[in-house]
Amino acid sequence: EYSYHLDPTGYPQVFIRRGASAALYRAGPWIWGAGFSGAGNPREDPTYKLTFVMDDNEVTYREDAIDRSVISRFTVSPTGLAQRWTWVDRRQEWVVYLNLPGDICDTYGLCGPYGICTTGNSPSCGCLDRFTPRNYDNWVGADWSDGCVRRSNLSCRGDVFLKYERIKLPDATSSWSNMSMTLEECRVECLRNCNCTAYMQLDVTKRIGCLVWYEDLVDIRSLSPDGQDIYIRMASSESSSKGGNKVVLIVSLASVTGVILITCSIVFLFIRKRKNVRKIEKEVNIYGSRDTDSELPLFDLSVISKATNDFSLGNKLGEGGFGPVYKGILEEGQEIAVKRLSKDSMQGQDEFKNEVIFIAKLQHRNLVRLLGCCIEGDENMLIYEYMPNKSLDIMLFDPKKSTLLSWETRFSIINGIARGLLYLHQDSRLRIIHRDLKASNILLDSEMNPKISDFGMARSFGGNETEAKTRRVVGTYGYMSPEYAIDGLFSIKSDVFSFGVLVLEIVSGKRNRGFSHSDSNLNLLGHAWTLYKEGRSIDLVDSSIGDSFYLAEVTRSIHVALLCVQQNVEDRPNMSSVVLMLGNEGVLAQAKQPGFFMERDVLAGQSSTSTNPASSTNDVTITMPEGR
Missing domain, CATH: 3.30.200.20 (Phosphorylase Kinase; domain 1)
Structure with a gap:
């Protein structure tokens, strides 16, 4: 169930993962002259030689014993603990040479975006200098998953870079690299792209190479003295703030630029x-x-x-x-x-x-x-x-094509959609509510990675906004939450409801709208709810999957989905909680009655908001003027 592997996505890093997606531990990215950032091995390992190769043809990493007489083995336990063992002949026993994760700060993403973990501190998590907790109440309650935010918002033009020293570099899955650039060229490259959040030098011996990040920085820990340096994008107002980090100012050539523009x-x-x-x-x-x-x-x-x-x-x-x-x-x-x-x-x-x-x-x-x-x-x-596998609905609801969607692939799709929604709701520069999340708006790339698409109906929230009301209800029946379809109220919990419907469709291979069962007039939500109450959630699983699935993952996915589609807005979790629930094995709250769990409930909600009595199918995005 757990794997220890080199992941070349973005820039090569070593991961311990549970299944296909949930990360438990990460080492990396690889820094020439220093090894994997944050790895358990010291820079000068006396027993093992670390070899890393990255070119146009291959990305490989290996560890070889310097002394050929040394006997070792590497294991990954059922709980996800990776260990290197060395045979000590004098004692006639195996001795643990390395544990991964090695301590609490090795836990992937423990402190959330822009949080930093420091062993020996109480609590272990803190915010990077010039950052503050995103959710103070959760933070003081030891829930650090929301991470931290900048004290001052970025403006793109006029931003500065601050140097943060001796840290484990953040997850580089969404990054870009160039081994021929100087540090200054790297700064310029990052500066010209408003989405670039940080940069650093890849080869600390030759002082060359560039790595830039394009997303929030996650999984950082202090590593004095073996950590690396990184330059993080900050508001220009931070350049004059007092602090221990060096500041790299962006030089503005306003006058020259003005002449050129004229x-x-x-x-x-x-x-x-x-x-x-x-x-x-x-x-x-x-x-x-x-x-x-x-x-x-x-x-x-x-x-x-x-x-x-x-x-x-x-x-x-x-x-x-x-x-x-x-x-x-x-x-x-x-x-x-x-x-x-x-x-x-x-x-x-x-x-x-x-x-x-x-x-x-x-x-x-x-x-x-x-x-x-x-x-x-x-x-x-x-x-x-271009997405070669087109949209999720084309594969999911086709009896033949659905056989290509193994449980591992479906669970990976569920987690990917959850992470995308979390980014929209919480981690992006704009807090965005999609308002039309459905299977046909999930595109699949060549490796079946999900991509949320179609933002024509999206709305952004700013400041302390958490909810809004509209007289122009847009979306797709079968995915719309009750409070939105009936009263025009929408919030991030509206997307959470749609996500829950989507998860049940992915598990079952059936559409919510148009679902029929011989024993009742329930829709898919109602059927899943009934099976859940009877302890038979496993009966919901798409028969095309066969028996090749993790029972715990399937039942947990259904349980989380039912929490997302609960009738009352307050009962539904936010997406940060959803991501955590999907990725661990903690006890889940009991799910309450879902909204719109009978087909006639959906139709009732439809007639109460629309002046047009015609219904819409799952595949059609609709716009409904509210009747006077």
């Missing part, structure tokens, strides 16, 4: 044709301003038309509320997916703008990546990374 503007006015001026005016209307933090690339219509073979039917992948979606191949060979706003679409400029603004500012491994957009004439198009 010159470029004059040239631009003389050489641009009238139609391109109209295009710029339209871009200003879409963005609200041409000066955005996203720096989202703009594609010419001719480029997209060529890539999609003039939007041919052979390239068409499908069609949604936004309009048709086409597969394309750019000249350099990159595969793309193009969403083309239809003139007859129920979604319009507001949804298009929503998608551009939100996705362009978000970056997470479980969110679909927006590569750019095309705004030309009457054409509005969004260009995404």
